[in-house]
Amino acid sequence: MDERLVRETVRDVWAREALAGLSEFVTIPALSPAFDADWARTGHLHAAVEHTRAYLSARPIEGATVEVVELPGRTPLLLLDVPARDATNVETVVVYGHLDKQPAAGAWSPGLGPWTPVVKDERLYGRGAGDDGYAAYAAATALEALHAAGGGHARTVVLLETGEESGSPDLAAYLEHLSDRLGTVGLVICLDTSGADYERLWLATSLRGIAFLDLSVRVLDSGVHSGHASGLVASSFRVLRELLDRIEDPRTGRAKLPELEVEVPRDRLAEIGVAAAEGFLAPQLPIAEGVAFAEDDPVELVLANTWRTTLSVTGADGLPPILDAGNVLRPYTSLKLSFRLPPTVDSTVALRAIEKALTTDVPYGARVEIARAEAADGWNATPRAPWLESTLDEVGEDVFGRPWRALGLGGTIPFLGLFGRAYPDAQFVVTGPRGPGNNAHVPDEWLHLDQTARVTEAVARILHAHASA
Missing domain, CATH: 3.40.630.10 (Zn peptidases)
Incomplete structure (x- = not known):
């Protein structure tokens, strides 16, 4: 040729x-x-x-x-x-x-x-x-x-x-x-x-694979003045926060469920090592002034973005705009959760584990609903x-x-x-x-x-x- x-x-x-x-x-x-x-x-x-x-x-x-x-x-x-x-x-x-x-x-x-x-x-x-x-x-x-x-x-x-x-x-x-x-x-x-x-x-x-769902936590049938109800009824946000902490370490962002983690293959680690040595690691991002990356080690930074589970809250409901928010204990909080999953994780198994963690032994018996749950490998x-x-x-x-x-x-x-x-x-x-x-x-x-x-x-x-x- x-x-x-x-x-x-x-x-x-x-x-x-x-x-x-x-x-x-x-x-x-x-x-x-x-x-x-x-x-x-x-x-x-x-x-x-x-x-x-x-x-x-x-x-x-x-x-x-x-x-x-x-x-x-x-x-x-x-x-x-x-x-x-x-x-x-x-x-x-x-x-x-x-x-x-x-x-x-x-x-x-x-x-x-x-x-x-x-x-x-x-x-x-x-x-x-x-x-x-x-x-x-x-x-x-x-x-x-x-x-x-x-x-x-x-x-x-x-x-x-x-x-x-x-x-x-x-x-x-x-x-x-x-x-x-x-x-x-x-x-x-x-x-x-x-x-x-x-x-x-x-x-x-x-x-990476993906799993996403809508999570709602309800504690009241309607909103109540916070002076009358707070302390007597747990806020839906606090319950929701505790449920998420079952899945993600809030300090490190690492997943806590074994179904969401895998061992990284040797050839992938070798590729990351080469890229780290040459400086090809993080894409150009509009990071706010003074904000640091989530990891200091460049290899760990790439692993976090390509071979580890990450949780992003991509939407919310039940939260009024700040200018309209009064002193009310709100009846519910809903979040849209997006989980990026390691490439070799079984996304269906991962989604089931997430749903189980969010719906088992819910604090105070709060009502939890999951909707539009989907996953892809x-x-x-x-x-x-x-x-x-x-x-x-x-x-x-x-x-x-x-x-x-x-x-x-x-x-x-x-x-x-x-x-x-x-x-x-x-x-x-x-x-x-x-x-x-x-x-x-x-x-x-x-x-x-x-x-x-x-x-x-x-x-x-x-x-x-x-x-x-």
Whole structure:
């Protein structure tokens, strides 16, 4: 394979055609079903699929077929299926991306808008540019570059769903529906994550799971003057605080329930150690003046964000605004609790343990109610095969001029758990061009164009190496 021609083709296609196609994709307000319950009628998801289908169908990729798959009552799926080329590897490669988007999420900066593509300072601004519309164009461009440069690849299926921003509720059904057709999947390339800078290739190697619920504690049928009732009846807030202390140490934030903790794998600890030595640990955060991080040790800081359970109170009810609050013993307090769980924790078991801790032997017999409890598993990558390790080393040196790096992510992406369970023996390359400040879910979302071209080139090199693995 002519590696120089791979790079030239990637750069040329992105400059001439892929950027234009992605810019038009930005104009489509293809909100995920969680934000557009009437998506089937509004038609924006279908418009995004049709636009991308037309672009992929026009690409000069020999033997490629493009198909829209839509199971009854589910969001559509788009497939680009490319037969093997000069490959001895008979496995299937799945390249993942998604076409649904987050809403505008507030006011954008002057001259920018969620559905108005703007190229400025080597960035493409607009909703869905980086999360995750670019994936379809990067995957197709990588395949074009391989063909132009005489490279090979195993059978490659680019799978583009339209429900990721809603938690991928339809993906499991599609993976089952397509299981015979996809065959033995040996490599999954996910183009929907971010890294710690724009200088090198970053791989995500783990994601935390999640459990969340609404917790209500009631002590009265109606509010009472605090002078009449306080001391006679415990406040609902105090009861709730005691219940939470059963789960979380209020001083350290560490989980107290064994179902919420795991032993961190050696390879993940090694990755964290390398990142700690190079200073790639904490993302850029708008920390208030004078506030310190929760941990002093840099390794412990990363572990707390990627391999330990954390509790966040993300909402409350029963608490009036401060200006409206009188001297009243309130009847109840409700909190929305969000637990980020270690990647290998069984989220269902963890949720049951949390519910049991919150509802057993409640102080003073206060009435506890739990609603909208849900959980999703995390994901931990399989050990990297020697061929992949060596290819990543070459890509880091040749494409980026810096060694590649890997880190766990503190968030939850349900589709990776689905892929992990569906293809437990597959190699995973979970990467993307997003990085610090890219604003994926908030105003002024943008895509780093130069990093996107490098990631596209890296994907082409990985596909070529896999062809003979």
